[in-house]
Amino acid sequence: MxxxxxxxxxxxxxMGEELGSGQFAIVRKCREKKSGLEYAAKFIKKRRLSSSRRGVSREEIERxxxxxxxxxxxxxITLHDVFENKTDVVLILELVSGGELFDFLAEKESLTEEEATQFLKQILDGVHYLHSxxxxxxxxxxxxxxxxDKNVPNPRIKLxxxxxxxxxxAGNEFKNIFGTPEFVAPEIVxxxxxxxxxxxxxxxVITYILLSGASPFLGETKQETLTNISAVNYDFDEEYFSNTSELAKDxxxxxxxxxxxxxxxxAQSLEHPWIKVIKRRNVRNEDNGKKPERRRLKTTRLKEYTIKSHSSMPPNNTYINFERFSKVMEEVAAAEESLREMERNKKSFQEDIEALRSIYEEKESWYKEENxxxxxxxxxxRQELQxxxxxxxxxxxxxxxxxxxxxxxKRRYRKLENRYEALAKQVASEMKFVQELVRSMEQEKLQGGEGDCGIR
Incomplete structure (x- = not known):
């Protein structure tokens, strides 16, 4: 434990400004008083009752x-310290202030496969350490x-x-349904x-999006997304991958x-040719004899993807230079997505109502039986009481x-006791009389003996 x-x-x-929040956690910037160093404080709301769904269980936090x-x-990311109070467990974590990788790359006009793989290699190194x-x-x-920190020549990735x-x-079978639908594996689904x-x-999935700005399995609904994942239903659309190398696709x-x-x-991914020899692959020989050029991936679609993936625009809007038409289209797309979300929520609410009705009927039947x-x-x-x-x-x-x-x-005993006491007294009196009679006789005998002696 x-x-x-x-x-x-x-x-x-x-404690300083809030950096982000989730369903049961809030992350705030903080400064250690002793050293003056900055960290991120992650406040995780504890689950008070094992039967409750509000908060995170002690077991999950400890894990x-x-x-x-x-x-x-x-x-x-590294852990510095852990505190606990009545309502929260507070993780003091390394402060990662450079923002999301995709947001950083979306700020660029274009991206070479070499640049993409330099960041991907860091992701692989981190995962390789975890898997080891x-x-x-x-x-x-x-x-x-x-x-x-994004304001350095070679930014460092942090998972x-x-x-x-x-x-x-090993030997312990583990099953669960969790994660983000767009990125989960078929075995989770x-x-x-x-x-x-x-x-x-x-x-x-991350690599596919990084190179194209399109999500391979994302559908109109969560169920459609999960169906696409289970069927491994994706392709390399020429519209998105016309300038992508075959090794990247492989x-x-x-x-x-x-x-x-x-x-x-x-381990195999780190040895894949696309990761190991990216510099050689970034030069493409043109058949028409033109000067070789480096493969460059347009980031326009990646920008669009990052905008859609965020529920709201960040305070420092890095997309302010978009053309007006693009902004209008984004707003229209966002509005359409909101309407679709409302429709999905409506359907979900109806399903929830049906489920609740079914539960109510089941409970009502159970209550009748119990009654x-x-x-x-x-x-x-009652019969037993009677x-x-x-x-x-x-x-x-x-x-x-x-x-x-x-x-x-008791009364008979007392009468007998009284009779016994009377008899006892009578017997005692008679015994006394007998004793006195015996003594009298003995004295007379003694007196008679003395008289005989005088005659002789």
Whole structure:
């Protein structure tokens, strides 16, 4: 069982602005009072009751903390300290302030495959370290791939959010349905045994989006997305991949494989030619004799993808130079998506109402059965009580009779005792008379003997 510091975190850290929030967690910037160093404080709301769905269970928090305590890698966020109070567990984490990788790349006009793979290589290195420790992240997606600092020549990748990460133990079958639908592997969708391979599928999806700005399996609804994943229903549309190398596509194909055992491992991905010899591949010889040129990937679609993936625009709008028409189209698309979301919510609400009605009817039937059973039990209890009352009255009568008999015996005993005392007195009196008579006779005898002596 993990132990956390039972102290007030604000005695040691000054809390600053909010950096982000989730369903049961809030991340705030903080400064350690002792050292002056800046960190990120992740407040995780604890689940108070095991039956409640509000908050995170102690077991899940401990699992995340245990995993963070075990890992130490340049491409993975590090844990500095852990505090606990009545309502929250507070993780003091390395401050990752460079924003999301995709947002950073979307700011560029274009991107070479070499530049893309330089960042992808860091992702692979981080995952390779995790997998070497048998740790599966299970939530690899653009939002969890951050930059430590984007204002440096070679920004460093940081993998974050280990809330659903698990240690994969040999011989222990593990199943769960979690993660973000757009990035989960088929074995999660189909509720099959899970392993490190699920992360490799997510890397395949991330690479596909990075190179095209399109999501391979994303459908109009969550169910459509999950169906596409289960069927591995994707292709390399020429509209998105016209300027992408065949080796890059091969890298993706080897990851987006339904059978986890046939999917490329993290070690194999690091040895893939697209990762190892990207510099040579970035030069393409043109058949018409023109000067070789470096493959450049347009980031327009990646910009569009990052906009759609965020629920709201960031405070510092990096897309302010978009053409007016593009902005209008984005707003229209956002409005359409909102309408679709409302329609999905309506359908979801209807399904929830039907489910609640079914549950209510089931509960009502159960209550009726329970009521009948309880009524029967109460009738039996009443009968038993009546029998008990009758036995009680009978016992009281018998006790009363016994007392009467006892009192009669007591009176007889006293009479006999009195008679015995009278007889005893009479016997004592007679014994006294006899004793006196005997003494008198003995004295007379003695006196007679003395007279005889005088005659002689």
């Amino acid at each position: 993990s132990t956390f510091r039972q102290e007030n975190v604000e005695d040691h850290y000054e 995340e903390v245990d995993i963070l305590r075990e890992i130490q890698h340049s491409n993975i 420790k048998r740790i599966a992240h299970f939530d690899l997606k653009p939002e969890n791939i951050m930059l430590l 974050i959010d280990f809330g659903i990460a698990h240690k994969i133990e 189909n509720y099959e045994p899970l392993g490190l391979e699920a992360d490799m599928w997510s890397i395949g 890298f993706i194909r080897r990851l987006l494989v339904k059978d986890p055992k046939k999917r490329m491992t993290i 009948e059973s309880i009524s029967q039990d109460l009738r039996q209890i 029998k008990t009352e009758a036995l009680k009255k009978q016992a009281q009568e018998e006790t009363k009779n016994a007392l009467l008999v006892a009192n009669g015996l």
